[in-house]
Each structure stands twice: as C-alpha cells, then as structure tokens.
Amino acid sequence: KAFGVAFEGNNDPYVHNKKQRTQPPTSHQRRPRDADRLPVAKYRRQLLYLVETHATVVVLGETGSGKTTQIPQFLDEAGWTEGGRMVACTQPRRAAAVTVASRVAEEAGCELGEAVGYAVRFESVMQQGMTRIKFLTDGVLLREMMEDPLLARYSVVMVDEAHERSLATDMLLGLLKKVQRRRPDLRLIVASATLQAEELRAFFDPGRDSSVVKTVQPGPGAPVQRTPAIISIEGRTHPVEVHFLQQPCSNYVVASVETAVDIHKADLPGDILVFLTGQQEVEDAVRMLDREAERLSASSGYGSKLLPLPLYAGLTGTAQAVAFSPAPRGYRKCVVATNIAETSLTLEGVVYVVDSCFVKQRAYNPLLGLEALCVAPVSKASATQRAGRAGRVRPGKAFRLCTAQDFAKLPDTTVPEMQRAELQGMVLQLKALGIDNIMRFEWLAPPPAEAMVRALEALAALGVLDQDARLTQDVGLPLASLSLDPSLGKALLTAFRQSVPCSQEMLTIVAMLTAAPHGPWVAPPGVRKALDEAKSRFAVVEGDLVSLLNVWRAWQEHGCSAQWCAKQLLNQHSLRKAEEVRKQLARACARLGLPEPESCDGDMDHLRKGIVAGLFMNAAVFESTDHNPLAPESDPGTHVYRLIRPVGGADATGVRARSGGRDGMGRAAPGATTGALDAGRLRLRIHSGSVLARCRPEWVVFQTVQQSDSGWYEMQGVTAVQPDML
Numbered sequence: 001k002a003f004g005v006a007f008e009g010n011n012d013p014y015v016h017n018k019k020q021r022t023q024p025p026t027s028h029q030r031r032p033r034d035a036d037r038l039p040v041a042k043y044r045r046q047l048l049y050l051v052e053t054h055a056t057v058v059v060l061g062e063t064g065s066g067k068t069t070q071i072p073q074f075l076d077e078a079g080w081t082e083g084g085r086m087v088a089c090t091q092p093r094r095a096a097a098v099t100v101a102s103r104v105a106e107e108a109g110c111e112l113g114e115a116v117g118y119a120v121r122f123e124s125v126m127q128q129g130m131t132r133i134k135f136l137t138d139g140v141l142l143r144e145m146m147e148d149p150l151l152a153r154y155s156v157v158m159v160d161e162a163h164e165r166s167l168a169t170d171m172l173l174g175l176l177k178k179v180q181r182r183r184p185d186l187r188l189i190v191a192s193a194t195l196q197a198e199e200l201r202a203f204f205d206p207g208r209d210s211s212v213v214k215t216v217q218p219g220p221g222a223p224v225q226r227t228p229a230i231i232s233i234e235g236r237t238h239p240v241e242v243h244f245l246q247q248p249c250s251n252y253v254v255a256s257v258e259t260a261v262d263i264h265k266a267d268l269p270g271d272i273l274v275f276l277t278g279q280q281e282v283e284d285a286v287r288m289l290d291r292e293a294e295r296l297s298a299s300s301g302y303g304s305k306l307l308p309l310p311l312y313a314g315l316t317g318t319a320q321a322v323a324f325s326p327a328p329r330g331y332r333k334c335v336v337a338t339n340i341a342e343t344s345l346t347l348e349g350v351v352y353v354v355d356s357c358f359v360k361q362r363a364y365n366p367l368l369g370l371e372a373l374c375v376a377p378v379s380k381a382s383a384t385q386r387a388g389r390a391g392r393v394r395p396g397k398a399f400r401l402c403t404a405q406d407f408a409k410l411p412d413t414t415v416p417e418m419q420r421a422e423l424q425g426m427v428l429q430l431k432a433l434g435i436d437n438i439m440r441f442e443w444l445a446p447p448p449a450e451a452m453v454r455a456l457e458a459l460a461a462l463g464v465l466d467q468d469a470r471l472t473q474d475v476g477l478p479l480a481s482l483s484l485d486p487s488l489g490k491a492l493l494t495a496f497r498q499s500v501p502c503s504q505e506m507l508t509i510v511a512m513l514t515a516a517p518h519g520p521w522v523a524p525p526g527v528r529k530a531l532d533e534a535k536s537r538f539a540v541v542e543g544d545l546v547s548l549l550n551v552w553r554a555w556q557e558h559g560c561s562a563q564w565c566a567k568q569l570l571n572q573h574s575l576r577k578a579e580e581v582r583k584q585l586a587r588a589c590a591r592l593g594l595p596e597p598e599s600c601d602g603d604m605d606h607l608r609k610g611i612v613a614g615l616f617m618n619a620a621v622f623e624s625t626d627h628n629p630l631a632p633e634s635d636p637g638t639h640v641y642r643l644i645r646p647v648g649g650a651d652a653t654g655v656r657a658r659s660g661g662r663d664g665m666g667r668a669a670p671g672a673t674t675g676a677l678d679a680g681r682l683r684l685r686i687h688s689g690s691v692l693a694r695c696r697p698e699w700v701v702f703q704t705v706q707q708s709d710s711g712w713y714e715m716q717g718v719t720a721v722q723p724d725m726l
C-alpha cells in the first residue's frame with residue numbers, strides 16, 4: 001500500500017550494487033520461516049526498490065510488523081553492507097537497542113557482536129570490519145558524528161521509533177538532513193508506528209529549498225530522488241474493544257492489579273499486559289499480583305495459574321527474556337511493564353491490556369530552570385498504541401483506568417521531548433558538531449526559546465561557553481568529548497585540576513551516578529526498612545554522592561563479591577557496570593591530557609568543592625520547618641528548602657499551568673493544597689531516599705529533582721556544603 005511512489009519492480013529481488021558479489025549474503029537461508037510471515041516480508045522488494053531510488057524513505061507500520069528486526073536484515077541481504085559499510089538502526093532506549101540486537105543476531109544465526117552488534121553509552125558489542133548491522137541508541141550515533149561527521153562508515157541509517165520524538169531523535173533528524181546534502185549516497189529510513197508521515201516527508205523534502213539539487217547521480221544506476229518516499233506496511237491487527245472506568249480511581253497501581261485479577265477470574269484465554277509508569281510501581285504491582293495468584297491457586301477452580309512478570313528498562317537480560325517467552329503450560333502471563341512495551345518491544349500472545357493512562361516524563365520548567373521527572377497523563381495517541389498491543393493475535397480488550405470524560409480531556413499527541421526537556425547537553429553537542437547558530441538549526445519542532453536561553457546561560461556559568469557562545473578550550477572542548485551530563489563532567493574536570501585533586505574519588509562518584517542513576521540498591525519487595533538500614537551503613541554526613549564512594553570502596557574491599565552485594569542489598573550488576581564506566585572515563589580523561597588520577601585521601605572539603613563546581617546551580621538553603629497541625633507531636637515536620645539562585649514570581653502559575661490535567665485523573669494538582677509553590681517561590685525538600693532525609697543541613701547542592709504526587713520538588717543526590725564553597 002505504498003503511496004507517493006508507484007512501484008515498478010521486476011521479478012528479481014532488487015539488489016543494491018548489482019555488480020558481482022564476493023559472497024552470498026550469509027544470513028539469507030538461515031532466517032527462520034517465522035519472520036517470513038511478518039507483515040513487512042510482503043513489502044521486502046518494494047522497500048528495497050524505494051531505498052535504492054530514494055534518499056529518504058519513511059516507513060509506517062504497526063508495532064510488531066517487523067520494521068526493526070527485519071528491515072536491517074533485508075538491507076544486509078540486498079548488498080548494502082558490502083565493502084565494509086554498515087547499516088545503522090537507532091533506538092531511543094538503550095534497553096531496546098540491546099534486546100533487538102540479540103533478537104536479530106539469533107534470527108541471523110550469529111553470535112551477538114559478530115555480523116549483528118550494538119552500541120549503547122559505555123558499552124559496545126561489535127567488531128569493526130565484521131559487524132554489518134549495528135543497533136545503537138540515537139545518542140550514541142550523535143556522539144559518533146563528532147569523530148565521523150558524515151557517518152562515512154554507514155550506507156544506510158534507519159532512525160527507528162521516530163514517533164517517540166526523543167530529544168536525540170529530533171536532533172539526529174536535523175543533522176542527518178545536513179549530512180545528506182554532502183553525502184548523496186547515504187540512505188535514510190525513518191520508521192514510525194504512527195501517522196506522522198506527512199510531517200516527516202515535508203521535513204526531508206528539498207522541494208522547498210531551491211538551492212538544493214533535487215536529483216543526483218551516484219555513479220552508475222538510476223538517479224536518486226531527493227523527495228522522500230512513504231511506504232506503509234499494513235499490520236495484522238484485530239479489533240480491540242476499549243473500556244473505561246465509570247468512576248475515577250484513587251490509586252492506579254491498586255486498580256490495575258484488581259483489573260488484572262478480574263480478567264484472570266473471567267477465565268478466558270490470553271495474556272495480560274499492564275502499563276504503569278516506573279520500576280517501583282511495576283515491582284509493587286508484581287508483588288501484589290503474586291499474592292493474589294497464590295490466593296487464587298489455593299482456592300483453585302481456575303483453569304490456569306496467573307504468572308506476574310515485570311518488564312522495565314533496568315531489568316537484566318535474562319529477566320527480560322522471561323517476559324518474552326511464552327507462558328509455561330497451565331499458566332497465564334501477566335506482564336507488568338513501563339512505557340517500554342508501548343512500541344519498542346513486542347510481546348506475543350497479549351489479548352488484554354490494562355492501561356494506567358499515566359507515563360513518567362521529563363518536564364522542564366524554563367522559568368524555574370529545573371527539570372523534574374513527573375508522572376503525567378498519557379496522550380490519546382499513546383493510549384491508542386497501548387490498546388493496540390491487545391490485538392496482536394486475536395480480537396482483544398483494553399481497560400483504561402480513567403473515565404471516558406477524563407480521557408477526552410487528554411492531549412492528542414505527546415509533546416516532543418525537545419519541547420519539554422532541559423537542553424544543556426543538546427546545546428553542548430550541537431556546538432561540538434560545529435552548529436553555531438543553534439536557533440537557526442532546522443528543527444522538526446523547534447525548542448522553546450526560553451529553554452534555549454536557560455541552557456546557554458547555564459553552559460556559560462559552567463565555563464563551557466565563552467562570551468561569544470563558543471566552546472571554551474579548557475572546559476567546553478574537553479566536556480564535549482566526555483559522554484557525560486555537563487554538570488557531572490565539570491565536576492570531574494575540576495577534580496583533576498584543583499589545588500588538592502580528588503580525581504580518583506570523583507571518577508568513582510561520576511561512574512556510579514552514570515551507571516546507576518537510580519542508585520546501586522536493589523529493593524526486594526517489602527524490605528523498605530532493611531533497605532534504609534543497608535543505606536545507613538554507608539551513609540556519611542557529606543551526603544549521597546560521598547556515600548556512594550563508601551559503597552564502592554567497601555565493594556572493592558570485599559573482593560567485588562556477589563554474595564556480599566546480596567547481603568548489603570546492592571545490585572552487583574550496577575556496580576560492575578560502574579566499574580566499566582569508570583575504566584572508560586579514566587581512559588577518556590587520559591586522552592584529554594589530564595593528569596594521572598589522584599586521591600585526596602579523605603579531604604572531604606576538596607571533594608565537596610569539586611562537586612559544587614558542577615552542581616552550584618542546584619544549590620539550596622534551609623528555610624523553615626512546616627509542621628502539620630494534625631500530625632503527632634513527635635513528627636519532625638517537613639524541612640523546606642529554597643533555591644539560592646533567583647526564581648521569578650510568575651513561576652507558581654507557570655508550574656501549575658504546565659502540569660494541568662492531572663486533577664480529575666485521581667491525583668492532586670501540584671501545588672494545589674500543599675502550598676509548595678506559594679509566594680512565587682519554589683520550595684524544595686530532601687527526597688526520602690536520601691541519606692540526608694532526616695538531617696537538616698543548612699546548605700546543600702543536589703543532582704536532580706523529582707516532583708512528588710503533592711507537587712513538592714524533591715531533591716535527590718544531595719550533598720551538604722558550606723556557603724563559602726558556593
């Protein structure tokens with residue numbers, strides 16, 4: 001069902017570079033029959049024809065139609081990887097890049113890292129000269145552009161999951177458009193699960209721009225059309241019946257568990273897929289479902305047993321594989337997932353979807369200059385995608401945990417991340433790629449001007465940019481080559497350079513924060529207290545970042561033992577990852593010509609000074625303690641902090657306007673009753689998971705904030721500091 005271009009194929013499969021092949025395509029015969037039944041298989045020739053004849057092809061297709069796993073293989077078989085070039089396929093999520101690469105390696109019958117490999121930040125499983133299909137995050141491809149601006153090692157770049165509109169995807173699309181002008185032989189495939197084809201086509205259409213030659217001759221063969229082609233792959237989906245709540249629910253985690261159990265009790269065949277917002281919720285729900293499953297099997301009477309399984313990005317490969325494999329005989333799978341199962345990963349056999357209608361999102365408020373992770377209602381487009389997951393095998397049912405009236409109030413589409421994220425990292429990368437006038441860059445959706453100004457200001461304050469907004473020699477250029485958040489990167493550079501260096505310590509802290517942004521802890525269900533105790537064993541008065549250093553040292557002293565980790569409720573996997581990141585960072589620093597890493601031997605003040613050098617913009621001071629008149633007298637109240645840098649008076653309303661829509665969805669509107677944003681001043685408190693949660697340090701710097709249900713901004717990664725350090 002292509003539109004835009006008439007297909008004039010012949011009987012031979014269309015082969016790129018018709019000149020003789022040195023070897024037959026290796027994976028061709030081994031591809032299992034299963035894959036030939038995927039909807040995309042029918043479009044193989046047509047797709048290859050379009051890729052051959054068009055610079056850009058937009059591929060639209062339902063989730064599960066085989067875009068991600070099959071198209072790179074088609075290109076490989078058709079000769080696009082001859083002469084040592086690779087096919088790249090980008091993913092917005094690192095977990096998806098890894099999972100999909102192993103799936104494709106399995107289909108192609110090779111070891112992962114040979115013909116099929118992947119590259120995510122700080123981890124690359126591929127071999128130069130051997131790998132032909134490479135899955136990578138969009139962020140990693142952006143990094144590669146710094147060394148290889150024209151992406152010379154790739155013949156085709158497939159930007160997958162373009163509908164997600166991640167920050168890096170949007171950046172990549174703008175940059176690829178530039179690259180294409182210089183490299184007419186580069187082919188671009190933009191794959192999307194929803195209908196945004198016209199917007200994408202218009203973006204890549206050079207017709208509007210008269211300075212561009214519309215047709216170029218890449219050597220022998222047909223001329224290449226610069227106008228993008230669109231191909232839509234008809235999915236094989238079944239109708240899905242959508243149900244809404246009659247009354248709003250007050251707790252969607254509990255409601256989703258109850259709904260799943262009700263579905264199970266109805267005793268009709270088919271797996272259940274539940275959408276929640278984050279790892280913690282997923283684990284809570286799985287725990288509750290486990291209890292229910294036990295109760296139900298004790299009372300028997302039901303045909304199959306319920307098998308609750310978690311699925312989220314931080315899960316290890318084996319645990320993820322369990323969610324993908326069919327349920328054992330006599331069991332019904334109930335996969336409880338985050339947004340990762342919306343379009344990135346496909347689960348077979350799902351007939352029922354339970355949708356919380358919420359998602360965890362980055363939300364940047366340029367007035368406050370703060371980005372927080374917030375739980376926000378999904379868009380209608382997202383909810384439609386989620387419901388669609390129920391119709392893969394046969395007609396299905398979707399249960400949305402909100403009323404039809406509230407659903408009608410949801411936004412139609414999700415705002416692109418570009419327009420709701422903090423932009424420092426992006427500006428730094430564009431500058432490093434030589435894009436000087438960022439405001440005039442060709443955006444698919446331009447970022448808000450105020451967010452851009454804030455990012456430029458922040459980068460100037462960090463010393464990354466000079467007065468002319470160019471990268472500085474001493475901070476900007478080195479930071480651009482470290483794959484780090486600019487604040488952490490600055491802290492690391494400072495640690496190497498200050499009078500008493502603490503680079504050994506800072507390498508550890510930065511590696512730990514990067515490898516395990518949510519902390520190195522594993523919280524087996526129901527051990528909240530044990531976890532607090534475990535944390536307190538490593539806690540120091542300097543705060544969370546310095547406590548991480550203690551964790552690391554103790555782990556090393558105990559021979560990196562897995563048993564020890566389990567006893568301390570530490571995630572061995574995270575620590576191993578941190579070790580790898582640390583090694584890579586140390587190598588990158590050496591390449592930058594920084595001195596050998598040194599230790600400050602317990603000089604905490606210098607370590608804190610290094611931390612402050614990166615996080616000074618997130619400095620807060622204790623203001624007052626709020627006492628709840630209804631709480632018992634022993635209740636210590638809430639310690640309220642205030643940002644030190646000035647925050648405008650319009651902020652409170654700004655925040656409320658931006659997070660509108662939450663009321664009526666069973667959650668309080670932020671700031672509605674708590675007064676957390678009164679008098680135009682942003683008020684903060686220390687997150688309960690921080691080692692300083694029960695202390696009351698006067699001055700602090702924090703790494704991130706998270707917005708609570710009641711609208712508080714909660715500081716995480718807190719370090720207690722002295723005012724003179726600021």
Ligand code: ADP
Nearest residue numbers: 062063064065066067068069070103324346348
């Ligand atoms: P799309 O990218 O169009 O959403 P995919 O190429 O990801 O589709 O998936 C095609 C099919 O391959 C899906 O129907 C799914 O059943 C199967 N599949 C993909 N990944 C896995 C995996 N890791 N394990 C098992 N099956 C998978």
Ligand code: MG
Nearest residue numbers: 067068343344
């Ligand atoms: Mg896909």
